[in-house]
Amino acid sequence: MSSGIRWRMARWLGIAFVVAILVYLTLPAVVVMIAAFNEKAILSFPPESYSVKWFVNAVTYPDFQKGFVNAVIVMLWASTIAVVVGATFAFAVDRFRFRGKALLEAILMSPLVVPKFTIGLGFLILAAQVDMSRGFTVVVVTHVVLVLPFVMRCVYVSLRNLDRDMERAAEALGASPLMVLIKIDLPLLLPGLFGGWMFAAILSFNEFTATLFVTGARTETLPVAMYNYVREFVDPTMAAISTIFIVLTALLLIVADRFLGLGKVLAIEEGR
Amino acid sequence: MADDIAVRLDRVTKRFGSVTAVSEVSLQVRRGEFLTLLGPSGCGKTTLLNLVAGFLEPDQGEVYIGETRVTQVPPFQRDFGMVFQNYALFPHMDVFENIAFGLRMRKVPKGEIQSRVEEALDIVRLGGYGARHARELSGGQQQRVALARAIVIRPQVLLLDEPLSALDKNLRARMQVELKEIQRRVGITTIFVTHDQGEALSLSDRIAVISEGKIQQLSSPDEAYRNPENSFVASFIGDINRIPARLVEVSGDEVAIAVGEARIRVPKARCHASRAGDPVWLFVRPEVLEPVPEDTENAILGTIYAHVYQGAHIEIHVEAGALGTIHLRTRDDGVMARWPVGARVGLVGDLGGAMVFPRDSRD
Structure with a gap:
């Protein structure tokens, strides 16, 4: 009997521990989401009265509107380019042995090591040299470099999980290398490619540090616009826009999970 | 060259680094025969099969399929069908599309594809399974789809890479009988790789016993069992x-x-x-x-x-x-x-x- 009680206590302790971790992980987001509904013009918690006016303010604020559009433009370009470039490199690294392969891998992974601050500054200097500092190009290029390691990782894992006998079977049936790529490799790698693209999109959309250096008034993305806002005002608009951010990202993940399975997309499970 | 030879290897050598996997092997596979490459793992039998398929290129020697010298020809331009150890069915296609793949690559007209795939499904006794997905099939059924996919293109030679080893014992015995029966009915030249001497004895017209990259004996199963030519063959068979x-x-x-x-x-x-x-x-x-x-x-x-x-x-x-x-x-x-x-x-x-x-x- 006493061992039964002990067992039950251990079980409850375990559950309590898991709940504590979950609360810890979600606490900042939850606090912000609640603070967004504060009626007063201060960022306080918990609010005394509630309102949605800060959401209205966030959505109608012109800088945020422009920032959102800019961020989407940069995100679409950067993640798409990163997937194409990253997939090509991942394929080369997986399939071929060539001189300087290790060096290439190291360089492609270097954005994980070099501070984003440095990358932003570097591209700012370069862009000024070639007189591109006011355009979208430099922002997109910076984002591609930043998200490339993540995309490569994603694609590389799905490549590793790809059964090479599939390719051989197709070749045995008369498929040329190009047909093998189109009919076998691409469809089988699609979840990995899509996962990489989504990873890149979310990272790009959220990127702030390096982006701060390379954007101008015309190309300012949403995170930069939010930063500029906080420097002038401290009201729950910030919390409201953050909430919108979280909801959008969550929706994207849910859609991805519905269509492809999140495990597959993030290349957690084996492909087969 | 005699036209009753479907596959010919002529003094073929293949090395991996310092290891010689296949050493000056010559072999003629007769049209319509079931020839088994039998040997322990690492003996070079799979390397030989891959040399015929073209997944490997020999360091020396020549490979012929039919009358054609294919030594430098890539696999997709060679005329063979192959069944892999794990079947390698395409997971993003249903059974019909898996079998039709080789025909599509050969640009066979649509109507003919339909009838030939159905015919192949009938041959392996899976008529009506076309719309199924590979993962809905049992191991034995997947095996038969892989076989249908390989023979539907009517290749000069069928290559089987330990296709029965993933099946459990009872199913393996059944598939052995079925495989032999299908091979005889279709009359297709077959090269079968296995390490299982029982399988080799019961299926083959001829067995090539392989060890250390060389053919130790090439003979009928009966000969290999009764009259082994050396102590390796004697200890390996039976x-x-x-x-x-x-x-x-x-x-x-x-x-x-x-x-x-x-x-x-x-x-x-x-x-x-x-x-x-x-x-x-x-x-x-x-x-x-x-x-x-x-x-x-x-x-x-x-x-x-x-x-x-x-x-x-x-x-x-x-x-x-x-x-x-x-x-x-x-x-x-x-x-x-x-x-x-x-x-x-x-x-x-x-x-x-x-x-x-x-x-x-x-x-």
Whole structure:
């Protein structure tokens, strides 16, 4: 009997521990989401009265509107380019042995090591040299470099999980290398490619540090616009826009999970 | 070149770094025959198959499929079908599309694809399974889809890379029969790779026994079983006892061999050693030997060590000192009572079918 009680206590302790971790992980987001509904013009918690006016303010604020559009433009370009470039490199690294392969891998992974601050500054200097500092190009290029390691990782894992006998079977049936790529490799790698693209999109959309250096008034993305806002005002608009951010990202993940399975997309499970 | 040869390897060598996987192998596969490449893992049999398929290119030698020299031709331009060990069915296509893939790559007209895929499904007795997904099928069914996919393109040769090894024992026996039956019905030249000598014996028209990158023997299953050309083939095919002995005397059409204390006579034609005094291996099938009282003249002496009841037969393990463990096999249930474990026993038998091969004194 006493061992039964002990067992039950251990079980409850375990559950309590898991709940504590979950609360810890979600606490900042939850606090912000609640603070967004504060009626007063201060960022306080918990609010005394509630309102949605800060959401209205966030959505109608012109800088945020422009920032959102800019961020989407940069995100679409950067993640798409990163997937194409990253997939090509991942394929080369997986399939071929060539001189300087290790060096290439190291360089492609270097954005994980070099501070984003440095990358932003570097591209700012370069862009000024070639007189591109006011355009979208430099922002997109910076984002591609930043998200490339993540995309490569994603694609590389799905490549590793790809059964090479599939390719051989197709070749045995008369498929040329190009047909093998189109009919076998691409469809089988699609979840990995899509996962990489989504990873890149979310990272790009959220990127702030390096982006701060390379954007101008015309190309300012949403995170930069939010930063500029906080420097002038401290009201729950910030919390409201953050909430919108979280909801959008969550929706994207849910859609991805519905269509492809999140495990597959993030290349957690084996492909087969 | 003779047009009854479907595949020809001409002094083919393949090295991986410092390892020679295949060494100057020549082999002719006759049209319509079922030829098995049999050997232990790492013997080079899979390398040989990949050389025929073109997944590997030989360092030396030539490969022909039919009349065409294909040594440098990439796999997708060669005319063969292949079944892989894990079937390698395309997971993003249904059964129909899997089988149709080779036809689509060959730009076969749509209507013909439909009828040929259905015909192939009928051949492997999976009619009506076209819309199924590969993962909804059992192992045996996936196996048959892989086979249909390989034969629907009507290739000159069908390559099978241990296709039965992923199946459980009962299913494997059934698929063996079915595979042989389909092969005979379609009349397709087949090269089959396996490490399972039982599979090789029951399926093949001819067996190439392979070891250390070389063909040790190329013959019918019956020949390989009865007349192995060397001690490797003798020990690899069928259950057999390998007993150390010494060649004593060559006289007329018989040779005398000393096995422990016993003197045994073997037909000279069955002996591959020549000089009296040479150390040799005596190869005897377990079903040939029978237990007799230990004072029987020229019996090999030992102690009963274990009875292993196998249903249809009983296997008796005899501990024979320096000669090692000798197995005998009998259908007579009474043997277990007459020769209990621990009893001293003599072994004799009709050694007309026994084999004698030279033995390195190191062995």
